[in-house]
Amino acid sequence: MGFILVQILTGLSSAASLFLVAAGLSLIFGVTRVVNFAHGSFYMLGAYIGLTLVALFGDLFGRGHLAFWSALLCAALAVGAIGALVEIVILRRIYRSPELFQLVATFGVILVIQDLTLWGWGPEDQLGPRAPDLRGAIMIMGEPLPRYDLVLIAAGPVVLLLFWLLLNRTRFGILVRAATADREMVGALGVNQAWLFTGVFFLGSFLAGLGGALQLPKGGANLLMDFGVLAAAFVVVVVGGMGSIAGAFLAAVLIGQLQAFGVLFIPQSTLVMMFLVMAVVLVIRPFGLLGRPELVGQGRQMLDDPLRPTGWRFKALALALVALLAAAPLWLGDYGLVLLIDILILALFATALHAIIGPGGLVSFGHAAYFGGGAYAAALLVKYAGTPMSLNLVLAPPAAALLALAIGWFCVRLSGVYFAMLTLAFAQIVWSVVFQWGTVTGGDDGLLGIWRSPWASDRVAYYWLVLACCTAGILALRHGLHSPFGYALRAGRDSPLRAEAIGIDVRRQQWAAFTLSGAFAGLAGGLYAYAKGSVFPNEMAIARSFDGIIMVFFGGVQQLSGPLAGAAALTWLKDILFRLEMWRLLLGLAVIAVVLLFPQGLAGFLKARFGRFFGIRPELSA
Amino acid sequence: MTALLELTGVSAAYLKARILFDIDLAVAEREVVALVGRNGAGKSTTIKAVMGIQVSRTGAVRFAGRDVSRLPAYMIARLGIGYVPEERRVFPDLTILENLEVGRQPAREGAPTWTPEALFEIFPNLAELRHRPAGQSSGGEQQMLAIARTLMGNPRLVLLDEPSEGLAPVIVEQMAVAVGKLKQEGLAVLLSEQNLRFAGAVADRAYVIESGHIRFEGPMRRLLDDAALRSAHLSV
Numbered sequence: 001m002g003f004i005l006v007q008i009l010t011g012l013s014s015a016a017s018l019f020l021v022a023a024g025l026s027l028i029f030g031v032t033r034v035v036n037f038a039h040g041s042f043y044m045l046g047a048y049i050g051l052t053l054v055a056l057f058g059d060l061f062g063r064g065h066l067a068f069w070s071a072l073l074c075a076a077l078a079v080g081a082i083g084a085l086v087e088i089v090i091l092r093r094i095y096r097s098p099e100l101f102q103l104v105a106t107f108g109v110i111l112v113i114q115d116l117t118l119w120g121w122g123p124e125d126q127l128g129p130r131a132p133d134l135r136g137a138i139m140i141m142g143e144p145l146p147r148y149d150l151v152l153i154a155a156g157p158v159v160l161l162l163f164w165l166l167l168n169r170t171r172f173g174i175l176v177r178a179a180t181a182d183r184e185m186v187g188a189l190g191v192n193q194a195w196l197f198t199g200v201f202f203l204g205s206f207l208a209g210l211g212g213a214l215q216l217p218k219g220g221a222n223l224l225m226d227f228g229v230l231a232a233a234f235v236v237v238v239v240g241g242m243g244s245i246a247g248a249f250l251a252a253v254l255i256g257q258l259q260a261f262g263v264l265f266i267p268q269s270t271l272v273m274m275f276l277v278m279a280v281v282l283v284i285r286p287f288g289l290l291g292r293p294e295l296v297g298q299g300r301q302m303l304d305d306p307l308r309p310t311g312w313r314f315k316a317l318a319l320a321l322v323a324l325l326a327a328a329p330l331w332l333g334d335y336g337l338v339l340l341i342d343i344l345i346l347a348l349f350a351t352a353l354h355a356i357i358g359p360g361g362l363v364s365f366g367h368a369a370y371f372g373g374g375a376y377a378a379a380l381l382v383k384y385a386g387t388p389m390s391l392n393l394v395l396a397p398p399a400a401a402l403l404a405l406a407i408g409w410f411c412v413r414l415s416g417v418y419f420a421m422l423t424l425a426f427a428q429i430v431w432s433v434v435f436q437w438g439t440v441t442g443g444d445d446g447l448l449g450i451w452r453s454p455w456a457s458d459r460v461a462y463y464w465l466v467l468a469c470c471t472a473g474i475l476a477l478r479h480g481l482h483s484p485f486g487y488a489l490r491a492g493r494d495s496p497l498r499a500e501a502i503g504i505d506v507r508r509q510q511w512a513a514f515t516l517s518g519a520f521a522g523l524a525g526g527l528y529a530y531a532k533g534s535v536f537p538n539e540m541a542i543a544r545s546f547d548g549i550i551m552v553f554f555g556g557v558q559q560l561s562g563p564l565a566g567a568a569a570l571t572w573l574k575d576i577l578f579r580l581e582m583w584r585l586l587l588g589l590a591v592i593a594v595v596l597l598f599p600q601g602l603a604g605f606l607k608a609r610f611g612r613f614f615g616i617r618p619e620l621s622a
Numbered sequence: 623m624t625a626l627l628e629l630t631g632v633s634a635a636y637l638k639a640r641i642l643f644d645i646d647l648a649v650a651e652r653e654v655v656a657l658v659g660r661n662g663a664g665k666s667t668t669i670k671a672v673m674g675i676q677v678s679r680t681g682a683v684r685f686a687g688r689d690v691s692r693l694p695a696y697m698i699a700r701l702g703i704g705y706v707p708e709e710r711r712v713f714p715d716l717t718i719l720e721n722l723e724v725g726r727q728p729a730r731e732g733a734p735t736w737t738p739e740a741l742f743e744i745f746p747n748l749a750e751l752r753h754r755p756a757g758q759s760s761g762g763e764q765q766m767l768a769i770a771r772t773l774m775g776n777p778r779l780v781l782l783d784e785p786s787e788g789l790a791p792v793i794v795e796q797m798a799v800a801v802g803k804l805k806q807e808g809l810a811v812l813l814s815e816q817n818l819r820f821a822g823a824v825a826d827r828a829y830v831i832e833s834g835h836i837r838f839e840g841p842m843r844r845l846l847d848d849a850a851l852r853s854a855h856l857s858v
C-alpha cells in the first residue's frame with residue numbers, strides 16, 4: 001500500500017517538469033501557430049542557467065532559501081527573455097511562411113543553443129544543487145519519498161492555477177485566448193500582435209526554463225536534455241490536445257504515472273509506455289484528450305506550380321551530371337570519393353523525404369527512423385543471419401517500409417504540425433529502443449563489421465554501386481511523382497475535400513506515399529551502413545532527421561531537383577564546418593540565415609535566376 | 623465637405639484572382655454610406671481592402687487626411703476605423719464581456735467613448751448574457767456583440783459588412799435602430815448590404831458595386847426611386 005502510494009507520488013513529481021514544458025509549448029502554438037522545436041533547448045538552458053545562478057546567489061547571499069529559490073526563478077526569467085529574443089529576431093519574420101520554414105528556423109536555434117551550452121558549461125553531466133532544508137526523504141507508510149519531490153508535486157497544480165488566473169483574469173490573458181481562436185480578428189481590433197506574440201514567447205519559454213530549473217535537484221543538467229524532454233513534451237501535447245493547458249496537465253500526470261509504474265514492468269524503456277498511451281489516445285481521440293480539431297492554416301499554403309516535364313536542356317544537364325559522376329573515380333581522390341558517396345546516399349534520403357514533404361504536403365520530422373531502420377536491418381541481417389550484402393541491400397527497403405507502414409498508420413490521421421510532432425516522437429521512440437536494447441542492437445556501441453562483399457569491397461566499385469542505386473532510386477521517385485499516383489497525392493495536399501469528392505482516399509494515398517518514402521530512405525540507410533562498415537544509433541537520431549529536413553529545405557520544397565542540391569550543399573557545408581570548433585553553432589546560424597534570406601530555398605533561388613535557360617518556368621511570386 | 627475615408631483607384635486581389643477594379647469611394651464625417659451589390663460583387667472585398675486584411679491591394683486609402691494604405695490592420699484600427707466582419711468572428715470561448723475587453727482601446731478625440739454599460743443600453747439582449755461564452759449566443763446576438771466589440775475601440779468610422787445577413791426581421795429592425803444611434807452619436811458608417819430595405823432605412827448615400835466596379839454613386843433616395851437602375855445592377 002505504502003509502496004503504491006509512493007509510486008503515485010513519484011509519478012506526480014516527474015509530471016511537474018513535463019507539464020511546465022508542455023504547457024509552454026502548447027501556449028506558444030495556440031497563439032502563434034508555431035511549434036517551437038527549440039522548446040527543449042529552453043528547458044535545458046533553464047537547468048544550466050539555474051545551476052550557475054544557484055552557485056552565484058549562494059556566494060552572494062548565503063545558501064539560504066531566498067538565494068536558492070530566487071536563483072531558480074531568475075533562471076526561468078532569463079530563459080523567458082532568451083525566448084522573447086528568438087521571437088523578435090527570427091520568428092517574427094516568418095509567421096506567414098509555411099510551417100516547414102518555422103520548424104527549420106527553430107531547429108537552427110536548437111543547434112546554436114547546443115553549442116553555446118557546450119561552450120559555456122562543458123560536456124560533463126552536472127549534478128544539481130540540493131534545495132536547502134529539503135535533503136533526504138520522508139517516510140510515507142514506511143516507504144521513503146525524497147523531500148524535494150513534494151515541491152515538484154505542488155509545483156504542477158500551483159502553476160496550473162496561476163496560469164488559469166493569468167488567462168482568465170488579466171487583459172493579457174484574454175487577448176491570448178482571443179488570439180488562439182482568431183488572431184487576425186484580434187489584430188483588426190487594434191491589438192499589436194507582434195507584442196502579444198513576443199509576450200507569449202516570453203511566457204512559454206519562461207515555463208520551459210522553470211521546468212528545467214526546478215528539476216535540477218532531482219536530475220541535474222546534461223546536454224541530452226533538450227531532445228529528451230522534447231519528445232516527451234510532444235507526446236504530452238499530442239495526448240492532452242494542442243493548445244489546451246488543462247489537457248497538458250492531465251496528460252503529464254497520466255504519463256508521469258505510467259512512467260512511475262512502467263519502470264516496474266519494462267525498466268529499460270519507459271518511452272515504450274509513452275508510445276502505448278499515445279497510440280491508444282490517438283486512435284480514440286485524434287486531437288487529444290481535451291483538444292479540438294486542428295484549425296486550418298490561415299493563408300500559409302505554399303503556392304506550387306503544376307509539375308511539368310522538364311526541358312531537354314535540363315535532361316541533357318542531368319545526363320551530363322550522371323556521366324560526370326560515373327567518371328568521378330578517374331579524377332577524384334579517395335577523400336572526394338568518400339564525400340561523394342555520402343552526398344549520393346543523402347541525396348536519395350532527401351529525395352525520399354521530399355516526396356512526402358513537397359508533393360505530400362506532410363512535414364515528417366522523424367525520417368531518420370527509416371534511414372536508420374534500413375541501416376539496422378542490413379546490419380542485423382549481417383550479425384544474425386550472415387546473409388550477403390546484395391540480399392541485405394534488397395531487404396533493407398522493405399524492412400524500413402514495414403516500420404513506416406506501422407508508424408504512418410498513426411501519423412497520417414493527423415496533418416500539419418501534429419504530423420510533424422508525431423513523426424518526431426515516433427522516431428525518438430524507435431531510437432530509444434535501439435539505444436536501450438543493447439543485447440540485440442549493441443546499444444550505444446553500435447554494430448561493427450558490416451563488411452562489403454568482395455566484389456564491392458573496393459571503394460571505386462562500391463561508389464559505382466551507390467551511384468547506380470541512388471540514380472535509380474531518385475529516378476523512380478521522380479517517376480512516381482509524375483504518375484497518377486503523384487498527382488493524386490498532390491491533389492490531396494492542395495484540396496483534400498475536392499480530392500475526396502473525386503474518389504481519392506487522401507489518407508490511404510498519404511499512407512502509401514509515407515511507406516514508399518520510408519522504403520527509399522531505408523535503401524539509403526542500407527547503402528550507408530555498408531559505406532561506413534558500421535551502424536550507430538545516431539543514424540536514427542533527431543539530428544539525422546533534421547539533416548534530411550535541412551537538405552530538402554536548402555534545395556527548395558517545390559523543386560524535385562532540390563534535394564540533390566540540398567544534399568550537396570549540406571554535405572559540403574558540414575565537411576567544412578566539421579573542422580571548426582562549434583560547427584553546430586555555425587550550421588545553425590547558416591540554417592537560420594537561409595530561412596530568412598532565401599525563402600524559396602537554394603535551388604528555388606537558382607531556378608528563379610537561371611531557370612529559363614533550362615526550360616523551367618520561374619515561380620510566380622504571390 | 624472633406625471625406626473621412628477616401629478610396630482612390632483601389633484594386634484588390636486574393637492570391638492571383640483580381641476582384642476589385644479601380645474603386646473610388648468616400649465616406650464623410652457623420653455619414654452613413656451603403657455599398658450595395660449582388661452576391662460576390664466585391665462588397666466584402668472592398669471592406670477588407672480598407673483594413674488591408676486577406677487581400678493585396680493597390681491604390682490609395684486615406685483616412686482623416688492620412689495615407690493608411692501601407693499600415694498593418696492593427697494600426698488602421700488604432701487610427702479609428704472599426705471593422706465588423708461579415709462572419710462576425712466573435713471569440714466563441716470568451717464571454718461577452720471578455721469579447722468586449724478584446725476590443726477595448728483608449729479614448730479617442732473626435733469620437734464617442736464607449737463602455738460595456740453604454741453598449742448594453744444599445745444592445746439590451748447582450749446585458750443578461752454578459753458572463754456567457756459568446757459561442758452559445760444566437761446569430762443575432764453575435765452580430766450585436768461583433769458591433770459592440772468594435773465600438774469598444776471608440777472608432778470614428780465603422781465598417782459594417784452585411785449587418786442584416788441571416789437575421790430574423792425583428793433583429794434586423796433592432797439593427798437599423800442601432801445604426802441610427804451610431805449616427806446620432808456622431809459616427810460615420812460604411813455598410814455593405816444586399817438587403818436594400820435595410821440599407822434604404824439607414825443610409826444617406828449609396829454606391830452600387832458589380833463585378834468589382836462601382837456602377838452608381840448617389841443619394842440613397844435616388845437608388846430607391848430608380849427601378850431601372852436597381853434591376854440593372856441589383857436584381858437577382
Ligand SMILES: Nc1ncnc2c1ncn2[C@@H]1O[C@H](COP(=O)(O)OP(=O)(O)OP(=O)(O)O)[C@@H](O)[C@H]1O
Nearest residue numbers: 636639641659660661662663664665666667668816
Ligand atoms: N478568400 C478568397 N479567396 C479567393 N477568392 C475570394 C475570397 N473571398 C472572396 N473571393 C471572391 O471574390 C469575389 C467577391 O467576393 P466578396 O466576398 O467581396 O463578395 P460580396 O459582394 O461580399 O458577396 P456576398 O454578398 O456573398 O458577401 C467573389 O467572386 C468571391 O468568390
Ligand SMILES: [Mg+2]
Nearest residue numbers: 665666708784
Ligand atoms: Mg460579403
